[in-house]
């Protein structure tokens with residue numbers, strides 16, 4: 001296996017050296033191929049996502065299939081502009097001269113992807129890598145095997161496989177991939193493996209993007225539109241793959257007085273969305289596998305937490321389903337408040353004053369996303385200024401992620417580097433400084449002999 005992987009890396013390097021992937025035409029042809037494979041096979045993609053995650057077709061379409069088509073179209077529209085060297089002004093330091101910043105591809109890059117949006121999170125970075133003119137190896141997640149197999153099939157049929165390869169596998173294959181020299185590694189997943197990626201990259205001085213996770217807080221002020229708030233939190237939590245989403249609300253902070261009002265709002269909106277028997281709702285994804293199911297139920301069964309479930313708690317291990325579950329006042333040292341949840345459980349913790357939430361968030365690791373619901377402009381300003389996080393939404397959840405004009409990425413424990421829109425192109429490009437001069441206009445002070453007289457003209 002290791003030899004096979006070494007062979008793939010060597011082959012891609014020679015294809016990259018031929019210059020083929022750098023041309024505008026090649027990039028466009030490959031982006032169009034991704035668009036075609038996505039629209040031609042919508043049904044098969046949705047079926048693979050149903051098989052891996054029991055993902056509702058509606059979510060599969062909006063969050064993965066349509067998202068990739070939209071991104072392809074956006075990049076195809078913008079690419080020529082992004083590839084055009086950016087002319088910049090020069091100063092007296094180099095007079096007379098002209099200068100520009102040229103975006104060049106990095107070379108041969110590795111993308112290691114994850115299982116929760118296995119189609120989107122494989123192809124989204126791939127689009128960026130191709131747009132920037134790189135040869136690419138994609139390693140999808142073995143935890144979503146149906147989508148991984150479909151990616152091998154579709155990319156094999158539609159793409160130029162001399163420069164774009166899919167390598168399937170788990171830890172041994174990824175370990176073998178990480179032994180190769182890459183010009184960039186783009187990793188999506190958890191921070192433990194993120195550290196393995198970073199250590200492997202360090203051996204070759206390879207730059208990395210780490211798209212990691214964390215506990216994303218939602219602050220709910222009592223001065224809010226309650227119904228809209230509850231619906232938007234539910235949509236970002238249970239409506240996003242049953243909470244198996246890196247930017248899903250992980251826990252809510254509200255005031256002691258407001259907590260029961262918020263719980264009531266969650267209760268009635270959840271019933272309106274998923275009915276009285278949500279554990280059997282077809283509109284909720286399953287938990288990806290029994291290991292994650294047992295991990296999540298262990299958070300609920302912990303002694304410190306079991307008496308605090310105020311909504312839900314029902315589970316069906318045979319179908320890997322857990323009902324939307326809300327836990328009120330879980331202790332700070334409970335598993336549900338210390339581990340990233342990544343599932344359909346939502347703890348609510350309370351503070352005396354809503355402003356205390358900012359201190360509480362800042363005392364923890366920096367999250368990938370943070371959310372605030374309020375009508376209070378001062379609180380909003382304070383939140384934006386003082387909460388350090390990958391990204392944030394005010395009065396909504398998760399939507400910053402679908403705005404291609406915004407960079408998407410973490411900070412601190414939630415990752416490094418960013419992508420989406422032009423930021424994807426930049427993540428896989430090197431910005432090369434090019435200064436051009438003619439043969440006149442030299443300042444004598446730069447040349448020996450260094451006589452004192454030459455300095456007085458500077």
Ligand code: NAD
Pocket residue numbers: 112113114115116117121139140141142143169170171174175188189190191193196210211212213214245246247340342368410415
């Ligand atoms: P996972 O188990 O699929 O692992 C991710 C990748 O790492 C896979 O391709 C896997 O093969 C590889 N891998 C696993 N163990 C490895 C090892 N020991 N050495 C080398 N490679 C290894 O996914 P996961 O980590 O369970 O994903 C969930 C995490 O990802 C959560 O923390 C979530 O917040 C985060 N996430 C982040 C984003 C983002 O965009 N920031 C998106 C989705 C998920």
